[in-house]
Amino acid sequence: MKGTIILSHGLESGPQATKVAALAAVANQLGWAELRPDFRDIDARREVRDIDARVARLLDALPASGRVVLAGSSMGAFISGLASLERGCAGLFLLAAPMAIPGYRRAFAAARVPLGFVHGWRDEVCPVDAVIRCAREHQAILHLVDDEHRLAAHVGECAQWFAQFLQRLG
Numbered sequence: 654m655k656g657t658i659i660l661s662h663g664l665e666s667g668p669q670a671t672k673v674a675a676l677a678a679v680a681n682q683l684g685w686a687e688l689r690p691d692f693r694d695i696d697a698r699r700e701v702r703d704i705d706a707r708v709a710r711l712l713d714a715l716p717a718s719g720r721v722v723l724a725g726s727s728m729g730a731f732i733s734g735l736a737s738l739e740r741g742c743a744g745l746f747l748l749a750a751p752m753a754i755p756g757y758r759r760a761f762a763a764a765r766v767p768l769g770f771v772h773g774w775r776d777e778v779c780p781v782d783a784v785i786r787c788a789r790e791h792q793a794i795l796h797l798v799d800d801e802h803r804l805a806a807h808v809g810e811c812a813q814w815f816a817q818f819l820q821r822l823g
Contacts, residue, residue, distance in 0.1 A: 656720030656743065657686045658819075661711055661729030663749070664696050672726050672748055672804065675812040683819050685722070690714045696728075701756040704732065711736045722822065724815065727751065727778070727802065734763035742766055746818050748811060749776060749802050752783035761787065768793035769818045771811050773800035794818065 658680045660673045668689035680687040690713075695706050711732055715721055720743045723733035730750035737745055744767040752761040768791050772784045779802060788795035796814050798807045 654686050654719075655684045655819075656722065657688060657716050658722045658724055659711060659714055659733070660687055660689045661707075661723070661725035661733050662689065662692065663725075663727030663729050666726070666729075667691065667693050670726070671808055672811060673729070675808050676724055676746070676815050679812050679816045679819070683816060685819065688714050692729075701754060704728075704735075704754060704757050707732045708735050708739070712739055715740055722746065722819070724748075725750075726804075728754075731761055734761050735759065737764035737766065738762055744768065744818065744822050746815055747771075749773065749779055749804055750784060750787075751779040752787055763791065765791070767818070767822060769796075769814065770794065771796045771798065771804060771807070771814060773798055773802060773804055773807075775800060776802045778802040 660676055662670050662673050668691050677687045690710050692707050695703050722744045723742050724746040725733040726748040730747035746769045748771045770788050800806050
């Protein structure tokens with residue numbers, strides 16, 4: 654195995670969600686182990702302060718050793734960035750990432766590691782301009798597509814770009 658990829662689902666989703674499952678298939682094909690923590694019990698409370706509980710669960714899922722890549726969609730992307738500051742990782746691949754969560758005390762932040770974003774021009778939840786600014790600041794890979802927040806029309810492309818991202822990591 655090349656390492657472990659932790660795939661974090663979005664707020665109104667789950668570990669078997671379409672995008673997370675597509676990324677998991679890519680991980681397996683390329684020789685990575687994958688883990689998909691389940692945050693649905695935390696999300697059901699709909700409390701912004703529970704973001705910290707989500708980050709803690711993600712950190713608890715990390716293997717004790719070996720290379721780790723964090724990937725996630727929406728809220729899963731947000732917490733992946735925060736978790737990367739707590740534990741080193743080899744890279745971050747984030748779909749429809751919010752740069753801030755109303756009512757939460759912290760804005761998006763991420764370790765200085767290889768970083769890739771996929772975002773929809775018409776994302777009605779997470780404004781694209783904030784992601785463009787963040788990608789520029791991090792000199793990240795940024796794929797912008799004609800889609801909405803769920804990126805439903807671009808799941809295949811997300812998987813292809815994830816494969817390319819992992820191949821660049823070696």
